[in-house]
Amino acid sequence: MAFIERENARIYWNALGQGEPVVLIMGLGCSSAMWFRMAPTLARTHRVILLDNRGCGQTQTRTALVHRVAVMAEDVVAVLDAAGEHSAHVVGFSMGGMIAQQMALDHPARLRSLALLGTHPGGPWAIQAAGPVLRLLFDKAHMSAEESLRRMRPHTYGRQTPDALFEEDALVRLANMPAARDYQAQLYGLIYWSVYSRLPSITAPTLVMHGLEDALIPAENGRLLASRIPRSRLVELPHASHWLMTDASAECIWTLQQHLKQHST
Template identity: 45%
Template sequence: MPTVTRDDGAEIWWEATGPEGAPAVVLVMGLGYPAAMWWRQVPALADRCRVIVLDNRGAGRTGDVVGAPYSVPMMAADVLAVLDAAGERRAHVVGISMGGMIAQEVALAHPERVASVVLLATHPGAAHATFRPEATALLSSRASWTPQEAAEASIPFNYAATTPREAMEDDWAVRLPLATTPAGYLAQLAGTTPWTSLDRLSGLQPPALVVHGADDALIPVENGRLVARSIPGSELVVLADANHVLTTDQTAAVNALILDWVARHSA
């Protein structure tokens, strides 16, 4: 099991799939989710890209390592350490939700390492984001529930009405065996809440694609529009029949968007 050991002793799990020498794409997951939840994307991307995934601190195979609470800059530095371990000088950075915040930070702090960014279902910091009260209540309560309870309660905030229950259960079969602990979840939530990028996004240099579900009930589409407006030259795609987990709701569309974007920015 490949890991990279950070200066503070944290061991960050990562994995690479696809041909060496192909454009590198690193996928960064959201709050409390393991990298395994990219399972619908990795096979589609790995034919043409070297796909790198990692488990953020507090999630998946990395688990509850030192450093809590886990800040966005801390986890962005972990991404760069994984790229170093994978031997990749530059990569396209794709992040969803909290992972989109981490992707923004990587691109802002180290633009020379970033070929482009794809920001899925994300926002520029909680202080500037638009949230529904019921979504905020869900995030605050989730750590006290069992993984199955949290999965069931999150359905209206995660999945589109058109997404079959079977697809949700397929996700849970991948995600729940690697469920974050309450401590890991809270360490991510507490560490990322103070972060903001809004006053820096006008200086984001790598090409940026912002993708959001029209029906996102956890991080409403207004947040994606704000991110796109704030990044000069960015492109915005809003997907119909897509909630927060748009990677499941609109798998084919998301995969095609990423592949096309990477091809366009891999000269």
């Protein structure tokens, strides 16, 4: 367990395992604890570096109206420095995938490979969720933590996913829920963010993975990313939604392991 100080924040990070470094960047409103289905397995063969984004988990920030994606990308670079790693495989989920794209463009030499899970390139080019789902995303800040998770479930978990898996995720999330102010600051940071026009400049070999049942970030976004990023590979999971690491955990981990193995040094 460690912290770094930068840009009015005290960023929490941690590492487990040994081997080539892999940085895992979590999504909107979620702490790094939500990598619990993937991190232990990856740590058998890699050094897994985890961090809590601004507004989540053990990371502490001073009052901020917006947590900007570019700033959070610089946080990841600072964590790499603190961990003594010049470069790493970078894996981003949802908002974390947006942070990963920003990092890949601003600091290409710091990436050994890139994996984008359930994410989009931002701006008007991204394929948006249906109106009711988008409204729910903004309304969550005014709900209880339990209600927000259950209201989002039909849009973010696969139809075949057992209740027990959803409940396991919910317990971890409820133990690490951000304050409404920080959730909104992350959300506002996404509204005007986009790297769509810059995607062809990404040089890292890229895996794009998306669940076909995803109603929050529709699967067309994965196809869009893969069509714009050179040296990219698209994998679509037919029975997974947004939380593809839960809906199709074994397939998701295996696919990522093969990607890391292919691009290891």
